Amino acid sequence: MNYETLYEKITSSLITDGYIVIEDALSKYLISELLTTAKQSQNFQQAGISASNQKHIDENRRRDQIAWLDEDGSCVSEYLSFINGLREYLNRSLYLGLSYYEAHFARYKEGNFYEKHLDAFKNFKNRVVTTVLYLNEDWSEEDGGELLIYDKADNVIETVIPHANTLVVFMSEEFPHAVEPAKKDRYSIAGWFRVDKR
Numbered sequence: 001m002n003y004e005t006l007y008e009k010i011t012s013s014l015i016t017d018g019y020i021v022i023e024d025a026l027s028k029y030l031i032s033e034l035l036t037t038a039k040q041s042q043n044f045q046q047a048g049i050s051a052s053n054q055k056h057i058d059e060n061r062r063r064d065q066i067a068w069l070d071e072d073g074s075c076v077s078e079y080l081s082f083i084n085g086l087r088e089y090l091n092r093s094l095y096l097g098l099s100y101y102e103a104h105f106a107r108y109k110e111g112n113f114y115e116k117h118l119d120a121f122k123n124f125k126n127r128v129v130t131t132v133l134y135l136n137e138d139w140s141e142e143d144g145g146e147l148l149i150y151d152k153a154d155n156v157i158e159t160v161i162p163h164a165n166t167l168v169v170f171m172s173e174e175f176p177h178a179v180e181p182a183k184k185d186r187y188s189i190a191g192w193f194r195v196d197k198r
């Protein structure tokens, strides 16, 4: 698949707004394969909070479960090839020097949420660009689980319904965000382009 138009759209929005929400971003088929892979994964673990990967689990702030992506299935490879093209495009056009991408499937069960947070800590300079791809077919407004994106003045600037094939991309240091409690299982792939070494 040729993703150039999508890369161009993401890049220009990152320049003007710092973020973008795109519905129907990728192929429907790819999204349903990714959902099947996520649902079948045996690797989900309770997510932690701390910056340093030490498992400090704080259930008051975050209740989702995560499974780090590995390139075993063809749909995961296809998704990562889209992502790698985006990484190269961003590096070519914005000189971001993104060196790699880490990503996990996330599952929020009924009642799970993620309090308002930033994905990157200013002094660390590690996570530069965040991506979230939603995998939920037939998600309606009553199902909760919205992503709220805030500006620096703490106003909600976007309320994103986690519909299958909606892709969100934003500058990690700039946008506090939160996940509202989900009312049924909510699946996504959250990922981060980083500038440090693996």
Ligand SMILES: O=C(O)CCC(=O)C(=O)O
Pocket: 106, 114, 119, 132, 146, 147, 177, 178, 179, 188, 190
């Ligand atoms: O799933 C989402 O909408 C956002 C998840 C998130 O903020 C994170 O994993 O850091």
Ligand SMILES: [Fe+2]
Pocket: 117, 118, 119, 177
């Ligand atoms: Fe986040």
